Amino acid sequence: SLYIVAEGEVDITQGDRILETVGPGGVLGELALIDDKPRSASAIARTDCLLAPINREHFLALVQRTPLFALQVMRSMAHRLRHTTRLLHS
Numbered sequence: 001s002l003y004i005v006a007e008g009e010v011d012i013t014q015g016d017r018i019l020e021t022v023g024p025g026g027v028l029g030e031l032a033l034i035d036d037k038p039r040s041a042s043a044i045a046r047t048d049c050l051l052a053p054i055n056r057e058h059f060l061a062l063v064q065r066t067p068l069f070a071l072q073v074m075r076s077m078a079h080r081l082r083h084t085t086r087l088l089h090s
């Protein structure tokens with residue numbers, strides 16, 4: 001499943017390293033949902049959270065019916081890729 005953070009903050013981690021903190025409106029878990037591969041990072045609640053899970057079937061239906069949803073997921077992926085690239089180069 002993909003998760004939308006409705007409330008709170010979630011740290012995206014690899015090992016002991018925090019890669020990103022996702023807040024309200026943010027998306028996590030999208031890569032594994034899209035490419036059907038194991039998750040590349042872990043998610044740990046930083047604060048009390050309310051998450052909205054979206055399974056693969058619902059995700060595909062949302063992408064077809066709501067182009068803005070698909071665009072938001074792509075923006076999230078682009079942001080995460082840029083952020084991770086900066087981390088690798090620092």
